[in-house]
Amino acid sequence: MPDLRRDPIVGRWVIISTERSARPHDFVPVQTTRPLAATLCPFCPGQERLTPKEIMAYRPQPVEPNNPNWTVRVVPNKFPALQIEGNLDRQGHGLYDRMNGIGAHEVIIETPNHTESLADMPTKRIEDVLWAYRDRMIDLKNDVRFRYILIFKNHGASAGATLEHSHSQLIALPIIPTSMFEEIDGCRAHYEQKERCIYCDIIRQDLADGDRIVAENPEFLCVTPYAPRFPFEMWILPKRHAGHFEESQKTQFEFLAPILSEALRRMDKVLAKPSYNFILHSSPLHEKTGDFYHWHIEIIPKLTQVAGFEWGTGFYINPVAPEESAKFLREAGI
């Protein structure tokens, strides 16, 4: 059973997941994407038996589960960081707090095509991926053990992807991750002072300033944030205030898919198809944060080596001003 442990000083929870790897020599080489031939890829159609049993899939024609002919397929992670069965069993040990590492860890296979990336896909099919995120969130929200659902994508070896076939991941957690907690606290403080959502204020100011805009449509804005940790970091925000991604309307996804696609294609053009991560930041499942928290997606190309300085301090040196990176991205011919 994995362990969830809390740092007593800063309150940060970590997963100690010893099932995944144990001996020091496992760490000697830094992890890289396994260059699997498509015929061996567990995410390719026809290889459904190589994954745990599917949780859901979208298929043009209904067939039995775990067969081909799907367009998006969701399966449990074969090497989950957390375990779905069991209770939390919260315990104190002197200063320290722990609980069982209970959670869901799922993989969203975005395409049946081994070589297709999310940026290459038609926007209608990106919409389907967004629907899959939403459907899984709605389902997992019914499990009272969970307080937060993380959805993220690692694209490319240096962003942490271990399989080449395009996929995202979902982790449902019995705690709220520290950084989300800090964002929510910041939003709450602003709301208490101003009675406005701070992300709504950011959208207004960034639209007025203009020089950090990467892309825009009637429902969404893509900007480089004013104080980015990383070069070419981008945020995609719904223009209308909304705390919960999973409560989005159909028209929202019809506008989110093309702006996500555009952001990725602009990034691919300017930075020659970099490795990247994106992370969906949405409200906790049951806390009343909807008035002041504003869901969004953060996209982080993996370009610079993060050094000791950044690790130890949460304080980042970014060699590119966001106004500069926005200009490169905005003006890229795609």
Next chain:
Amino acid sequence: MPDLRRDPIVGRWVIISTERSARPHDFVPVQTTRPLAATLCPFCPGQERLTPKEIMAYRPQPVEPNNPNWTVRVVPNKFPALQIEGNLDRQGHGLYDRMNGIGAHEVIIETPNHTESLADMPTKRIEDVLWAYRDRMIDLKNDVRFRYILIFKNHGASAGATLEHSHSQLIALPIIPTSMFEEIDGCRAHYEQKERCIYCDIIRQDLADGDRIVAENPEFLCVTPYAPRFPFEMWILPKRHAGHFEESQKTQFEFLAPILSEALRRMDKVLAKPSYNFILHSSPLHEKTGDFYHWHIEIIPKLTQVAGFEWGTGFYINPVAPEESAKFLREAGI
């Protein structure tokens, strides 16, 4: 002039240092250590003209500055993230806050020997490196613009080192980095509740538990923390409460040098000389935090690729329990 910018949501300051790199194609390859021949290394004796003018150096015999025959040498970083001259010029721009990127960015060259690592050095010479840290902190503390001094080491390419010759870095900042602020807040909360330092409590519990101890001497304890973010993460803590590294007595350094050396050698043995970072966590320069903050060193071997999940959330999956890694480290024959 570099820019210091504050994220309006979480309050995190970042350095936008556009002097260092500007065009997107600069980012296409991930940075690696330049395999410089020792004859071209700016940190080697005889090449002193290749660095900016030295700030201080330890020499067995006094000679003119910027000559060989030093054992430790401190120079300004040739590509500083911050600029030493100027005033802060704090400004607001709507929601956003900025100030000039004023700060010191120095390099501590730990050895005249190009191929020697800190772990290989005799402890007397490691003591000298610690004295150099202290002397620079004492000097920079006189500059009222600075609120925090970061000292850290990137060892190896995948930990962010750009030059092979063993060195540490110092950055003096006009702000307190977010993570330090969070640690201090956590310590203050514990102190207000218990009237005890939380790190002192950790030392007592870890000594009693025993299974997270890596090394120990009369003045210092090296442990793997209870909730480590990274496999084989280690903390070195002074057993006697002390908030400020730079106020250490001579005997403290006589005990710190050997335990730092031992920790690095145990890590090198178990993990086959990994890349690593260490970061000195000490009190802010002028805040009254000495009663409840406890300085320490955090050592982080660079083993696992940090994925999107960790970046976006500050929530880490660690595949090794600290009790396990402490056992491997403690039992390594060195």
